Amino acid sequence: MTGAASFGDMIVWWVRIYNEFEVSGNSLERIQQYLVVEQEPTPKDGGAPPAYWPSSGELRVDNLSARYSPDGPKVLHNVSFHIKAGQRVGIVGRTGSGKSTLTLALLRCIYTEGAVWYDGMQTNTLNLDALRSNITIIPQVPELLSGTLRQNLDMFNQYDDATLNDALRAAGLFSLQRLQDENRLTLDSKIASAGGNLSVGQRQIIALARAIVRQSKLLILDEATSAIDYETDSIIQTSLRTELGSDVTVITVAHRLQTIMDSDKIMVLDAGRLIEFDSPKVLLQTENGLLRALVEESADKEALLAMAEGKV
Numbered sequence: 001m002t003g004a005a006s007f008g009d010m011i012v013w014w015v016r017i018y019n020e021f022e023v024s025g026n027s028l029e030r031i032q033q034y035l036v037v038e039q040e041p042t043p044k045d046g047g048a049p050p051a052y053w054p055s056s057g058e059l060r061v062d063n064l065s066a067r068y069s070p071d072g073p074k075v076l077h078n079v080s081f082h083i084k085a086g087q088r089v090g091i092v093g094r095t096g097s098g099k100s101t102l103t104l105a106l107l108r109c110i111y112t113e114g115a116v117w118y119d120g121m122q123t124n125t126l127n128l129d130a131l132r133s134n135i136t137i138i139p140q141v142p143e144l145l146s147g148t149l150r151q152n153l154d155m156f157n158q159y160d161d162a163t164l165n166d167a168l169r170a171a172g173l174f175s176l177q178r179l180q181d182e183n184r185l186t187l188d189s190k191i192a193s194a195g196g197n198l199s200v201g202q203r204q205i206i207a208l209a210r211a212i213v214r215q216s217k218l219l220i221l222d223e224a225t226s227a228i229d230y231e232t233d234s235i236i237q238t239s240l241r242t243e244l245g246s247d248v249t250v251i252t253v254a255h256r257l258q259t260i261m262d263s264d265k266i267m268v269l270d271a272g273r274l275i276e277f278d279s280p281k282v283l284l285q286t287e288n289g290l291l292r293a294l295v296e297e298s299a300d301k302e303a304l305l306a307m308a309e310g311k312v
């Protein structure tokens with residue numbers, strides 16, 4: 001009996017050791033993978049822009065191509081366009097058409113060829129710190145830091161409360177709180193790690209307020225369709241239309257056409273190529289145009305057409 005029990009114990013012991021060995025092996029493998037990941041140039045490498053840069057959100061893109069790995073396939077193909085300072089531009093396209101890839105390429109997060117000029121500076125001559133701190137991205141679900149709302153808006157304590165409250169008002173936080181009975185936030189409110197105690201809408205509004213405080217000239221918004229309710233979305237859209245300076249360019253990656261149908265211009269991507277870029281009104285008159293086809297397919301066709309005509 002004792003012999004059988006100790007043999008059994010030994011088997012269990014071996015299984016446990018083998019299991020632990022396998023788990024540790026996985027961790028080692030993961031560390032090894034991180035060690036061989038190719039590093040970006042250090043953020044300070046490259047030129048520093050002049051102090052007055054950027055003074056506008058003008059963006060000129062010339063033959064921009066992109067891939068996710070040095071020897072991977074091109075995912076974005078020779079995209080060229082010009083966005084004047086202050087324009088609101090929507091990017092549309094079917095799933096996998098390259099919308100997110102284009103925004104990553106603008107930030108130099110992936111391998112790119114071609115040239116991008118932001119307010120007259122060619123971005124690949126700038127260090128990554130300078131480039132990325134002057135473009136604000138508002139992702140679908142913005143991550144906030146644990147701390148107060150004030151710290152999230154102004155990490156280096158550079159602005160007074162009036163400026164921060166103005167930015168929150170302009171971004172639409174107080175309108176949202178009037179409409180919805182969400183927890184009332186003040187500059188001293190505590191934000192949980194990653195913003196876990198706030199709704200996605202509140203987080204997007206705070207990210208927008210941060211862009212307003214930083215006086216970003218180029219804002220890229222990834223529309224959060226599924227995670228955001230209609231009221232919050234329209235508050236954010238109104239803020240983007242009315243509360244930003246006239247030289248601030250807003251690019252919205254749109255997942256529903258309503259959001260961008262009254263933009264100054266719409267960019268239509270298809271399989272990594274820019275196939276249409278013009279005002280919604282012109283694109284809707286384009287025979288066999290993709291935007292026109294997307295609108296035709298939509299259940300909200302009439303409303304979209306009215307928006308494009310500026311009637312809504």
Ligand SMILES: Nc1ncnc2c1ncn2[C@@H]1O[C@H](COP(=O)(O)OP(=O)(O)OP(=O)(O)O)[C@@H](O)[C@H]1O
Binds near residue numbers: 093094095097098099
């Ligand atoms: N990390 C990645 N590595 C390799 N290829 C990728 C990666 N991310 C995206 N791709 C590829 O790039 C192409 C464009 O994808 P992208 O995510 O830019 O499209 P999208 O228009 O933003 O799509 P969605 O509307 O679904 O967000 C697709 O073929 C996709 O498979």
